[in-house]
Amino acid sequence: MGSGLNFLDLILEASLLVQLVMLGLVAMSVMSWTIIFQRKKAISDALINAKKFEQKFWSGIDLSKLYNEISSRSGQSQGIEALFTSGFKEFARHKKNTFQSASIVMEGTHRSMRVALSREIEKMESSLSFLATVGSISPYIGLFGTVWGIMNAFIALGEVKQATLQMVAPGIAEALIATAMGLFAAIPAVIAYNRFSNSVEKLESHYINFMEEFANILHRQAATQIEAQANVSA
Incomplete structure (x- = not known):
């Protein structure tokens, strides 16, 4: 109990600038932990939703039915569902033009899915740059407060005739x-940034793999439809 009070006393007796530095570091730490919990939940939810969606996608369900099911929900589709709806919507729009080749249809579909992918990854990376910033500058901000506090401690020490360790120790300790x-503040931010960056990279790779597999399915559908139309015309 005494050590806790001593610790608090050291903070309260520190110079105003050092107290402001400490307050800033506490604020940065609180914001970092808030972002850490938010990003952890967002990435975890994205992985769970991707797994659920892919189970339904590969179950043999009709793609039009799956698209209508997702589109009928309130709110905008997110994650891997956003890639699917963006790609299928663009594919259906191009497919109505019977004069377009399969490659032209798929070019527009790919472009739409890439835009959706970029948007979803940007959401996942939201606020990660703040964690990187906190991890980079917090030790230097703390060091600045320490240097300033020690400087004040030695200035005060120079004003007395007989200096003792008991006189300088509190000033150095508070610094x-x-x-x-x-x-x-820095260590959790750096660990979280590296971990989340790795998770987002894996998630992006997972999304890209799905995009390619989905594009192959759509390409086969487009080629089959164009071939059937050509046979009818002949």
């Missing part, structure tokens, strides 16, 4: 707290 708080 070092700033460095500790900087590391406390």
